[in-house]
Amino acid sequence: MAACEIVDLIGNTPLLDLTDLVEPGSARLYAKCEFMNPGLSLKDRIALHILDTAEARGQLTKGDTIVCASSGNTGCSFAMLGRIRGYRVTIVVPESCSREKQTHIKSLGAKVIVADKDKYMDCGRDYARENNFFDVDQYNNACNPDAYYETLGPEIWRDTDGQVTHFVTTGSTFGCISGVGRFLKGQNPEVYITLAEPECSRIYEYYYGKAVKKQGSKQSIKKASAIEGSGKSAPTQCLDLSIIDEVRKVSDWDAVAMCHSVVRAKGLLVGGSSGLNLFAAKQVADNLSKESMVVTILCDSGVKYLSKLYNSNFLAQYDLPSL
Ligand SMILES: Cc1ncc(COP(=O)(O)O)c(C=O)c1O
Structure with a gap:
């Protein structure tokens, strides 16, 4: 009997080959389909x-x-x-x-x-x-990165036969990048980890030592991003900066344009953070040779943003690329 429970549908998501989005002759590009979890996201x-x-x-x-x-x-x-x-x-x-x-x-x-x-x-x-x-306190709960250390990291290692050389993803609690990064670097310390973040986020400044944290005051995120679930004004307790090798900024425009390209090229409707991830992952892959393998995350489904990223009025109102 092959029947299962709802919780058995969580994890073990497919790894999608998106190498044809990359410049010919460059690295291979794969993405974990986290939108296929029953709650339609990695969470x-x-x-x-x-x-x-x-x-x-x-x-x-x-x-x-x-x-x-x-x-x-x-x-x-x-x-x-x-x-x-x-x-x-x-x-x-x-x-x-x-x-x-x-x-x-x-x-x-x-x-x-x-x-x-x-x-x-x-x-x-x-x-x-x-x-x-x-x-739940997901921003500071150690179970958050541990969940990815125990599931998503091992799945990426297994699905790529240990050939993954680069991992690229965005963060909000930073549980995903910290847990996956810790696992992959434990398997191979050479795996290169890129945090991709939206314009509004400030981790870039923290990472490169440019942020000045004012005593007793939280620095507000610069401006609201159209990309939900991505970026923070300050590090969380879940963020393990020691496993990150670079932080790459992606504009909202580029993230949304990538979502629309994926619709046109693949017939796939993904959320804004997936577009952001893919834009950064493609940039990384375009500059590597075909021996390298870049893995990223399609964090959630685009049906969660039909009224925003796939809505002409919203896109025009926020100066984002049209469909
Ligand atoms: C759509 C989406 N993408 C990416 C992330 C980032 O994941 P994490 O919280 O593990 O950094 C989140 C988190 O809220 C999210 O909702």
């Missing part, structure tokens, strides 16, 4: 690991309330798992979170609180504390 991996760990530690019992500050995708994953395992779920999202993701969360029976983009993380933490609810 199912951390939600499952955080939940399993909390249950094993006796921190959760059926009927408890889970609170999660999220740009949306972790919220979708917890809403799904809360449904399956019998927890109430409240998700605190920034106002920039797409209608699609908010509706996804609500359709699974979870509550959505919309907060200011610079305050939603604090808002989630305070809400959990005041009500004595379980706080």
Whole structure:
């Protein structure tokens, strides 16, 4: 009998060959299809690991309330798992979170609180504390990078027969890049790790030592990005800067244009961070010889952004490339 449970659908996503997007004769380019997880993003991996760990530690019992500050995708994953395992779920999202993701969360029976983009993380933490609810705290929870260290990293190593030479991805909590990077460098210290980040993010400045952190004040993200789930104004506790070899900036324009190119070339609808990842990964691959192998992540599905990245009015309003 080959039947499985919903949680068995999480992980073991396919590795897609996108080498034909790269200049002929350059490196091979592959992407993990994280949009194929049941919650339609990479975040199912951390939600499952955080939940399993909390249950094993006796921190959760059926009927408890889970609170999660999220740009949306972790919220979708917890809403799904809360449904399956019998927890109430409240998700605190920034106002920039797409209608699609908010509706996804609500359709699974979870509550959505919309907060200011610079305050939603604090808002989630305070809400959990005041009500004595379980706080996911994905930005600082060690289970977040560990989930990728235990699943996505080994899958990339296995799927590429250990031939991966470069890994490129963006970050928000930085759990994915930190966990995958730690695993890949553990297999081969030469694997080169690139953090791709949107214009609005400030990790570039932290990494290259240009950021001056003002005492007692959080530097606000410079301007809202059209790319959800990507970029931060300051490092999180999940970010392991020691495994990162370079930080590459990608403009919103280039990320969105790449999403549209992928639709035209491949008939595939991916989210903005996937476009950003692909743009940076192609830049890396274009400058390498065919012996190199670049792997990146298609983090979530484009159906989560139909009203934004695939909507002519939104694109025109935010000076982004038209469809
Ligand atoms: C669409 C999308 N892409 C990329 C990321 C970045 O992943 P991480 O939080 O592991 O850095 C996120 C996280 O919120 C996301 O939602």
